[in-house]
Amino acid sequence: MDDGPTAELAGEEPKVSYESHETPSVVIVGGGVVQQTPEDLVAKAIAPVKREFLLPPPIRPCSKDSNDVASDATKSAPSNLLKEKKSKRQLKRERLQEKKSVLHLCPEVARSGDPSTCRYNDKCRFSHDIEAFKDQKPADLEGDCPFLNNEGPCPYGLTCRFSGTHKDGLPAEAFNGQKKSPEMNGLNKDVQKLLWKNNMKFPKADAQLKLLGLLGHMKSVQAKLSEEEEGDRTTPNRSIAADENGGCEVAGDTNIKMDHSPQPPEEDDCAGGTFASDELRPPKKAKSSVDENHSRNELDNGIGKLKKDIEKSCSQNETGSTADCIPAETDGSLKSHPREKKLIDFREKLYLAPLTTVGNLPFRRVCKVLGADVTCGEMAMCTNLLQGQASEWALLRRHSSEDLFGVQICGAYPDTVTRTVELIDQECTVDFIDINMGCPIDIVVNKGAGSALLMKPMRMKSVVQAASAIVDRPITVKVRTGYFEGRNRIDSLIENIGQWGASAVTIHGRSRQQRYSKLADWEYIYQCTRKAPDALQVLGNGDVFSYLDWNTHKSDCPELSTCMIARGALIKPWIFTEIKEQRHWDISSGERLNIMKDYVRFGLDHWGSDAKGVETTRHFLLEWLSYTFRYIPVGLLDVIPQRLNWRPPSYFGRDDLETLMASESASDWVRISEMLLGKVPAGFTFAPKHKSNAYDRAENG
The missing domain is CATH 3.20.20.70 (Aldolase class I)
Incomplete structure (x- = not known):
């Protein structure tokens, strides 16, 4: 089935039979409206979306960028999806400043809740001020801690973004006896040292x-x-x-x-x-x-x-x-x-x-x-x-x-x-x-x-x-x-x-x-x-x-x-x-959102439930969303199944969530991430690493 012409001129009939309707579709081409049959659209590698779901030609103001990926607090700022490149020295300085922040609580202190448990005491490079950390810590996220079912306290303790759901009364020593991690193939420290020294x-x-x-x-x-x-x-x-x-x-x-x-x-x-x-x-x-x-x-x-x-x-x-x-x-x-x-x-x-x-x-x-x-x-x-x-x-x-x-x-x-x-x-x-x-x-x-x-x-x-x-x-x-x-x-x-x-x-x-x-x-x-x-x-x-x-x-x-x-x-x-x-x-938008919820749960379990783990999970979720928006629901197509080389016209879904998931704007991907992981930090930006040949735009991957 995959033999055929280029993505731009896919004119050959596929080997499999497609379910098709004869109702002409309306497609926006160059600002004009053109009626074409589903077969004509397939021949031009354009997804034949049903007429009732097609959007009218968009009106795009010249002075406004529709692909702003900043959060609500930063949407009024000039759009700049690409992060400013920083030198290694500048990045190192920022990391050191972050560690000195009260938000960067010592891991040992976070687990136990007692500053005296840190073996480095005053020489520790992290903060031990629990009260200052609590004053500046963001509000907890909705849901339960992903480590709630472990036989012991959460390994992230006070820094966990779900700390309100932690069980009280567990001793700090219980952390050492928690259930074995389901992940394998970690790098042994002794082996790592031998590799570092080329021994x-x-x-x-x-x-x-x-x-x-x-x-x-x-x-x-x-x-x-x-x-x-x-x-x-x-x-x-x-x-x-x-x-x-x-x-x-x-x-x-x-x-x-x-x-x-x-x-x-x-x-x-x-x-x-x-x-x-x-x-x-x-x-x-x-x-x-x-x-x-x-x-x-x-x-x-x-x-x-x-x-x-x-x-x-x-x-x-x-x-x-x-x-x-x-x-x-x-x-x-x-x-x-x-x-x-x-x-x-x-x-x-x-x-x-x-x-x-x-x-x-x-x-x-x-x-x-x-x-x-x-x-x-x-x-x-x-x-x-x-x-x-x-x-x-x-x-x-x-x-x-x-x-x-x-x-x-x-x-x-x-x-x-x-x-x-x-x-x-x-x-x-x-x-x-x-x-x-x-x-x-x-x-x-x-x-x-x-x-x-x-x-x-x-x-x-x-x-x-x-x-x-x-x-x-x-x-x-x-x-x-x-x-x-x-x-x-x-x-x-x-x-x-x-x-x-x-x-x-x-x-x-x-x-x-x-x-x-x-x-x-x-x-x-x-x-x-x-x-x-x-x-x-x-x-x-x-x-x-x-x-x-x-x-x-x-x-x-x-x-x-x-x-x-x-x-x-x-x-x-x-x-x-x-x-x-x-x-x-013909998967619904709610079922797709549940799949994303599973991904977020697995991500927090893998990268951690503290602030860093949450933002790492968000980053990789956004990278994934830069692909999922290309999916066109089965119920919206005049010809099924969808093919990889089809370019979707502007369309809306059967509900607001499905429409949001079909958006090619990175700001909408951020909105979806906020539904699952809470508001993004101030000044947050995102630019997808990959830019597809089929969806290449200067502002938005």
Whole structure:
């Protein structure tokens, strides 16, 4: 169903039949009113909303901005959705001033209600003035504390925005005996310190890299990277936001230092898996004993020595065993790992794609309630994980309700990816590890990761081989059709991907160059699926927005294991329910609001119920609302189901709340957040990180 022309000229008839009415619709085009049939509108990728729900042409005063996102207290101020950029020094100064504020109460004092419980006493950098805090604390929010059912007091104590609902009479010591958190995969402090000091050992990864002849290269690259990091201390941290369909977009500060302007990667790699055209890689050296050019006799003579080195390396690992580290194959290639893999059957399962920024743990919990079978964490950068960055490790968090859960990592080289895989295998509870080889954004591609790997098949081979050989968890891969539009190449690699050790591959039906300018090429996904070996499961990804889309892809290509759902879940997370129940859910505005209430409850449970946790929950709720407004209720359409590339005309809903939810104004999204989380703080502003190609406006994402 997703094959077709561009979003602007979607003129081909879809493969599925649509329920349609013949009543002409009135559409506002260029300030005029034009009557067109639903079929004409669909041909132009305009949503055929019923005539009685269409709005008249808007009258927009030139001097007034309708997209002001400030609260009621700041609506009279000039509209400026984009926050002023501040230097690191200024941000640090503001944080220090905030900590000195009486509103920044010491956590220990907040929990116990007694200033004497803080072990730092007068040297504590937080306030201990409980009375001053109570005088300035905002009013409590409506509802109960999300930690009310825990076996102990709320961990946020007096700072909780629901403190009025706390149970009295519980001793402070009860906090230590509260119920175990349902979240897993937290970063151990001892491990974090080892990562900070670069003292973490990776015996399995190092042994495998040595067998592949990549360990020497790794040490040289790490030394050079360390030198460059010293010179890049002032480089702003990367900020990545959710893009459509589970990719990523750069957000925030775009002044990130790059060695070169965006350039496509080299077409070919050097033979034997060494890396070419990369400024971070050392010059070519003589290849190791596993060089493809060596004869079989020379290789066999070197295997004994390699095994001894591997045994020595593995003996440093207290938890591992030597047998786990020695590959069974001795012919210079890694055809398979000796241990039997824990296979996952993705067939017919509803897979929620890894969605950067919006695909956080509370959102995944919402999707699980609505019927998702498989969930995957947000894309995490390998280099940041190996540096022990807490913010990156937070992307690996898992809730106990996620019964089939994986994490997605992104790296440029076999060394970083393999070490990250070993680290995750040791420290986290996951069912599979997905390697992103399809991320299209420049900041990732320019470093040789993401879609850049599609142009380097030998490096892809090294990454998948090394990673899959050291863990018994399934290794999956996510790719795009190719780097350049019109030059697809996954069909030529699909057989090799299975031989390298991957258990499954997800194909996003667009190239890196396309981004999201056209509909996904499902015919090409089918072509690749039919070429894949039986042991390799193939998942399709792109433009799945209804159960009819799902049924069409499954019937057109029975060999396809399942479809990954990304934008469809962002815009309407109840798509999982629709697919399982095989119906179009004409969901009411009240039911949609209840889903948002669940998200807020999950968010407070995850980020905290204090002021900071409330505003973090609000921020991510607003990011999600920047997608949900694109949903058009089933009862308002002349043709169903809605398609992802349809542009909605101006319309109103069946009630005031439905009309509010359909607004593309960020100020209305803030109003919805205030219905769930109370009034926004004074001076509050919001600008969505992601700006869709289909809804790109200068003022409002």
